[in-house]
Amino acid sequence: MYRFVPPLPVANPRHTSKPCQRSDCEESTREGKPFCPQHVDHNPYAQHLLAKLEDLEREHRRVRLRGPAGVNLQGETCQEILRELGQQGRCSVARLAQTLALPYPLISSYVQALARSGRVVTSGFRRDRLQVQLSGGTPRSRRRGCIAG
Ligand SMILES: [Zn+2]
Numbered sequence: 001m002y003r004f005v006p007p008l009p010v011a012n013p014r015h016t017s018k019p020c021q022r023s024d025c026e027e028s029t030r031e032g033k034p035f036c037p038q039h040v041d042h043n044p045y046a047q048h049l050l051a052k053l054e055d056l057e058r059e060h061r062r063v064r065l066r067g068p069a070g071v072n073l074q075g076e077t078c079q080e081i082l083r084e085l086g087q088q089g090r091c092s093v094a095r096l097a098q099t100l101a102l103p104y105p106l107i108s109s110y111v112q113a114l115a116r117s118g119r120v121v122t123s124g125f126r127r128d129r130l131q132v133q134l135s136g137g138t139p140r141s142r143r144r145g146c147i148a149g
Pocket residue numbers: 020021022025026027035036037038039
């Protein structure tokens with residue numbers, strides 16, 4: 001079967017480049033973007049992401065200083081931990097720290113704060129054995145993908 005496929009329109013870079021929206025910049029942009037490569041951080045989405053990252057770093061600093069008291073239970077890190085536990089079921093705190101690529105003491109503070117708020121329960125006492133799971137328990141069938149320990 002032969003079907004005619006119209007050629008894709010090829011964007012001419014000269015037609016899609018505009019001056020950078022920074023008033024003090026004379027560069028032109030690529031591919032119709034509002035900012036030149038140097039000022040791409042100024043686009044609203046990138047700024048939104050940067051602001052979020054800064055919030056996160058500020059929170060992590062606070063948690064390092066003040067422990068569980070510094071935790072924002074509505075924050076991104078708590079959401080990530082809860083999401084992870086929802087997927088993994090019961091998990092060791094050490095494993096959780098590894099998965100989220102955050103230092104153990106930091107995750108440990110988050111887990112304590114979440115446990116105090118009743119969102120998660122912990123079991124085990126030794127640091128390397130401390131387990132955490134969502135409160136209310138996790139059905140056996142959903143326990144997978146996590147190396148216990
Ligand atoms: Zn620029």
